[in-house]
Amino acid sequence: ALQELLEMTPDTATVRRDGTLQEVSARDVEEGEVVVVKPGGKIPVDGTVVDGESAVNQAPVTGESAPVHKADSDEVYAGTVNQEGALEIRTTGAGSDTTLERIIRRVEEAQEAQSPTESLIDRFAKYYTPAVIALAIGAYAVTQNAILSLTLLVIGCPGALVIGPPVSIVSAIGNAARSGVLMKGGEHLERAGKIDLVAFDKTGTLTKGETTVSGIEGFGVAAADVLSLAATAEKKS
Incomplete structure (x- = not known):
């Protein structure tokens, strides 16, 4: 289980060095260096956003189900997934100094x-x-x-x-x-094991962060026809 957590962090990072983008080991990224993460890529370091904005899936680290909007000066974590736009991140922690690595160490200590x-x-x-x-x-x-x-x-x-x-x-x-x-x-x-009552606040803790179709209603058109048209429109999406 801990190994699966470790695998959430990518092995390499794209770093801006000497005016060019270089792919290096994520553990070799130094504090203060700028890492570029493309849409759909996993963030390899802890850091703060210095350029770009995007929605980041932080569920592996924070448990938040819905993607979190990130822009200039926002904090991001290694092992989370950049979903929409390109981000440039100034590194505050890499390798064993990331939030995810510290979580893993805490779990190991908990077992002992x-x-x-x-x-x-x-x-x-x-x-x-x-x-x-x-x-x-x-x-x-x-x-x-x-x-x-x-x-x-x-x-x-x-x-x-x-x-x-x-x-x-x-x-x-x-x-x-x-x-x-x-x-x-x-x-x-x-x-x-002794808990018999749990209270949750209203921030979406119990959702998966994914929308689903709960019902279909046509306006002057049968619901089945609406579904057929929607499926046709999204077939190649």
């Missing part, structure tokens, strides 16, 4: 951070596991029955209990990242 449940299980296993081993040895010492001792060891071993929480949390964080949701750690996952 222990949740309250993991910490509790670790403390429990620290004492419980040696106790089970000592009990199994004690049982063998008393009964001289190796099968009984091994059975007690296998049944009493807290393997599934200890392994369960971290595996489930890492899986959940990875699965969420694959769906575009970035979790800051297991603690927040556990807190999310």
Whole structure:
């Protein structure tokens, strides 16, 4: 999932150097250099727009469903998509210093951070596991029955209990990242599990940012004919 996030950023960038446009590795772009991004291209660096205006799809970084209008002095992020016009961007961050890279590092750190449940299980296993081993040895010492001792060891071993929480949390964080949701750690996952009410504001958070036909109405013409004419007009669009 993190690799998919990394692939959102293009490997190369078109930079204006010595009065000419040169294609270089995106990681070699220096702060202050001007990068040119054509319509339809992905933005390779963080920066501010110095020339041109366009609509930029920022969903991979900010989660905003609708494209955001960008013009002079507006901030743009690596990994976002320039949709309409050409943009010239003055670089403020490239390579590992982009917003997207920092997000990825946060997700990696989140996977390593222990949740309250993991910490509790670790403390429990620290004492419980040696106790089970000592009990199994004690049982063998008393009964001289190796099968009984091994059975007690296998049944009493807290393997599934200890392994369960971290595996489930890492899986959940990875699965969420694959769906575009970035979790800051297991603690927040556990807190999310207790939520029973969510409030959303009215800025289009729940939309996909894509218009769809909800109904067709003809004025003096049948609706089916309107649809047929529209399809004819857009056939080669």
